[in-house]
Amino acid sequence: MFSIDPANLMVAPLLIFMISGMLCLLFYKRVDIQRAIVISSSLIALIAAVKLLDLLTRDGFVTTQVGGWEVPFGITLFVDRFAGLMIAMTALLAVAASIFSFSDRVLSARKKRIGFYPALMFMLGGISGAFITGDLFNLYVWFEVMLISSFVLITLGSKRDQLQGGIKYVVINFVASSFLLLAIAILYGTTGNTNLAALAASLADPALQPITRLAAILLLVSFGIKAALFPFYFWLPASYHTPPIAITAIVAGLLTKVGVYTMIRTFTLLFPLQQHYQLQKFLLGASCFTALVGVLGAIAHRDIRKVLAYSLISKIGFILWGLSVYTSAAIAGAIFYTLHHMLVNTNLFFAAGIIGKAAGSYRISEISGLYDRLPLLSFVFIMLALTLVGIPPFSGFWGKFMLIDAGLLAHEYGSVAIILITTLLTLYSMMIIWSKCFLKKQDVKGQQLLPEGVFIKQCYHMYIASAFLLIVTFWISFNPSWLIEYTQRAAEQLLLPSNYVDAVIQR
Amino acid sequence: MPIFLAYSLYLLFRGHNNPGGGFIGALVLSIGLVFHMIAFGVPATRRIYKINTMVLTSVGLLISSLAAVSSLFFEGVFFEAIWTDIHIVGLGTLSSVLMFDVGVYLAVTGSILKIAFSIFNE
Amino acid sequence: MIIGISVLTGFLFAAGLYLLLHKSFMKLIAGVIMFGNACNLFLLIAGGLVGSQPVFVSGNDEALPIDNMADPVPQAFILTAIVISLGVQAFVIVLLKRVYQTSNTNDLDTLTNTDDV
Numbered sequence: 001m002f003s004i005d006p007a008n009l010m011v012a013p014l015l016i017f018m019i020s021g022m023l024c025l026l027f028y029k030r031v032d033i034q035r036a037i038v039i040s041s042s043l044i045a046l047i048a049a050v051k052l053l054d055l056l057t058r059d060g061f062v063t064t065q066v067g068g069w070e071v072p073f074g075i076t077l078f079v080d081r082f083a084g085l086m087i088a089m090t091a092l093l094a095v096a097a098s099i100f101s102f103s104d105r106v107l108s109a110r111k112k113r114i115g116f117y118p119a120l121m122f123m124l125g126g127i128s129g130a131f132i133t134g135d136l137f138n139l140y141v142w143f144e145v146m147l148i149s150s151f152v153l154i155t156l157g158s159k160r161d162q163l164q165g166g167i168k169y170v171v172i173n174f175v176a177s178s179f180l181l182l183a184i185a186i187l188y189g190t191t192g193n194t195n196l197a198a199l200a201a202s203l204a205d206p207a208l209q210p211i212t213r214l215a216a217i218l219l220l221v222s223f224g225i226k227a228a229l230f231p232f233y234f235w236l237p238a239s240y241h242t243p244p245i246a247i248t249a250i251v252a253g254l255l256t257k258v259g260v261y262t263m264i265r266t267f268t269l270l271f272p273l274q275q276h277y278q279l280q281k282f283l284l285g286a287s288c289f290t291a292l293v294g295v296l297g298a299i300a301h302r303d304i305r306k307v308l309a310y311s312l313i314s315k316i317g318f319i320l321w322g323l324s325v326y327t328s329a330a331i332a333g334a335i336f337y338t339l340h341h342m343l344v345n346t347n348l349f350f351a352a353g354i355i356g357k358a359a360g361s362y363r364i365s366e367i368s369g370l371y372d373r374l375p376l377l378s379f380v381f382i383m384l385a386l387t388l389v390g391i392p393p394f395s396g397f398w399g400k401f402m403l404i405d406a407g408l409l410a411h412e413y414g415s416v417a418i419i420l421i422t423t424l425l426t427l428y429s430m431m432i433i434w435s436k437c438f439l440k441k442q443d444v445k446g447q448q449l450l451p452e453g454v455f456i457k458q459c460y461h462m463y464i465a466s467a468f469l470l471i472v473t474f475w476i477s478f479n480p481s482w483l484i485e486y487t488q489r490a491a492e493q494l495l496l497p498s499n500y501v502d503a504v505i506q507r
Numbered sequence: 508m509p510i511f512l513a514y515s516l517y518l519l520f521r522g523h524n525n526p527g528g529g530f531i532g533a534l535v536l537s538i539g540l541v542f543h544m545i546a547f548g549v550p551a552t553r554r555i556y557k558i559n560t561m562v563l564t565s566v567g568l569l570i571s572s573l574a575a576v577s578s579l580f581f582e583g584v585f586f587e588a589i590w591t592d593i594h595i596v597g598l599g600t601l602s603s604v605l606m607f608d609v610g611v612y613l614a615v616t617g618s619i620l621k622i623a624f625s626i627f628n629e
Numbered sequence: 630m631i632i633g634i635s636v637l638t639g640f641l642f643a644a645g646l647y648l649l650l651h652k653s654f655m656k657l658i659a660g661v662i663m664f665g666n667a668c669n670l671f672l673l674i675a676g677g678l679v680g681s682q683p684v685f686v687s688g689n690d691e692a693l694p695i696d697n698m699a700d701p702v703p704q705a706f707i708l709t710a711i712v713i714s715l716g717v718q719a720f721v722i723v724l725l726k727r728v729y730q731t732s733n734t735n736d737l738d739t740l741t742n743t744d745d746v
Contacts, residue, residue: 025565
């Protein structure tokens with residue numbers, strides 16, 4: 001590290017990802033060099049992010065002004081504990097994804113040559129940029145960086161299904177970004193700036209309420225589309241299962257969570273939900289529907305990747321439900337659950353990738369007898385499934401416990417019931433996969449599976465990436481107290497937006 | 508073509524306090540190249556101007572980001588402009604702002620040509 | 630002036646949305662372009678159309694703000710947004726061309742492969 005100045009540390013992950021993306025572009029014909037660049041840079045970014053997290057334990061936030069311009073004019077960069085956690089998780093997933101896609105068996109060399117690594121790095125750069133920015137227009141720019149790279153990732157290789165899913169993804173996300181731009185226009189027109197802190201200060205004025213409510217709704221729709229909230233989620237299951245699994249895993253783990261992050265940021269800082277009662281009620285209903293519809297979709301579908309995509313949607317519902325309950329404990333639970341779910345969801349897609357590689361198919365009906373042949377994979381999958389559902393010792397339990405506890409304290413009994421039903425149905429959807437693909441004896445005429453020893457030798461990178469994330473999950477599961485405490489402090493920070501404003505404006 | 512190149516460089520270097528700058532300059536240059544491409548076809552343009560769009564884009568982006576990072580080494584804030592005392596006739600004052608503009612110029616030229624090539628390449 | 634641009638923006642929004650919802654590829658492209666331009670114009674008028682002069686007078690090295698200047702911030706936003714929408718539009722055009730080549734259809738309603746259970 002060239003310097004441990006906190007302001008430099010907070011831009012470090014962003015810069016590392018962007019510069020390594022550029023270097024990958026420079027060596028676009030040499031896959032081996034790109035691979036080395038990507039793995040080393042994501043490791044460095046992880047170290048920087050952990051250091052930043054450590055710094056935030058003491059200070060609470062880091063902020064800086066780009067180019068030294070003063071507050072309402074320049075772009076603010078702001079990292080608090082929530083953003084720090086998200087950046088660290090992004091870097092962690094970057095490491096895992098680059099290990100997973102290391103081998104040409106997972107992602108063909110041709111796809112790597114036509115720009116997998118640069119697009120991946122620019123997407124990660126865009127995501128870290130969206131996490132650290134303190135300016136609404138800058139957020140739009142990072143969103144676009146992230147989206148254009150993810151467009152490239154999702155359509156990489158130009159298979160027919162990929163392109164068809166890609167159209168839906170591209171057009172709907174284009175409309176979402178346009179809505180964000182419209183909201184920015186309204187907010188700029190009424191208050192005269194786009195800096196989040198300055199906006200939060202001026203939006204407290206009730207005289208502006210009628211017109212800024214329009215902006216709030218536009219932001220809700222825009223971020224709702226990106227986070228796959230209930231009425232706006234249709235693009236996700238149409239596109240997420242089409243690209244190669246290495247791409248699906250990283251895209252599914254990260255992109256919707258950026259939508260969730262911005263939503264939590266917006267509706268605690270700019271439009272605190274306790275002042276916008278209707279929005280809170282809408283969000284509460286929409287998130288319950290998201291949870292239910294997602295899990296019902298997961299039960300209905302017969303393709304492992306689609307089951308996982310729908311269960312992702314239902315978990316988005318959980319997280320946003322935590323936001324809409326809007327107590328400190330509920331938001332802490334939402335943050336904890338976001339982090340847990342980024343880990344587990346990515347890893348489940350990794351496991352699905354291994355299943356697909358071993359069995360040659362993703363259709364549940366065509367896979368059988370995995371438990372007899374691949375015991376290690378079965379162990380990984382059942383652990384992940386139980387973690388996702390939230391069986392007591394695992395991290396899903398802690399997140400869900402925090403959420404439900406907070407919900408009961410806030411007297412939201414109806415929606416707590418819906419969340420609990422959803423959990424039960426998630427268990428059911430996971431057990432369909434477990435019993436049909438793993439426990440059922442292998443068909444005689446079905447495809448012959450390789451013995452696990454041979455298979456691991458072929459695809460050890462996939463196992464390493466999966467085991468790496470599983471170890472982190474276990475570490476959080478059996479050692480949750482520091483993370484729970486950290487998320488609680490992050491939530492308290494989020495619920496006191498005046499701190500944010502003071503930190504940025506009076507520096 | 509030389510006229511487009513000369514005018515685009517002129518726009519690039521007058522950019523700081525006058526209308527102009529890296530983006531506009533790059534657009535002018537790529538208009539010239541795209542005309543050439545329409546007239547003679549993509550392979551001819553590639554052969555004559557020996558352009559590697561990927562390298563052009565990435566070098567441009569690297570120069571720009573170097574301009575952004577450079578202030579970190581001089582005790583400045585991220586992206587802060589650094590001005591030197593060197594004046595070159597016709598170019599103005601050397602600074603990290605100019606460096607950023609040059610980077611943008613290369614990157615935009617590269618990416619626009621990449622787009623144009625891939626649309627025209629049947 | 631403001632009324633004219635407002636009406637134009639509304640018209641562009643309506644046309645863009647209509648074309649976006651249409652099932653033909655070419656109309657989708659036109660819709661994306663119109664919707665993007667409508668957003669940019671909306672940014673311009675929402676920022677307020679004040680002043681008609683450029684921000685800085687130049688000629689010497691001193692750059693001074695003047696009276697009757699236009700608000701530069703929406704212009705900067707729009708410039709950025711135009712660049713971004715250029716990228717998105719180029720991507721959409723290439724994407725639709727590839728879809729046309731692989732699926733051999735010009736009708737969005739037939740692209741339902743990814744929605745099967």
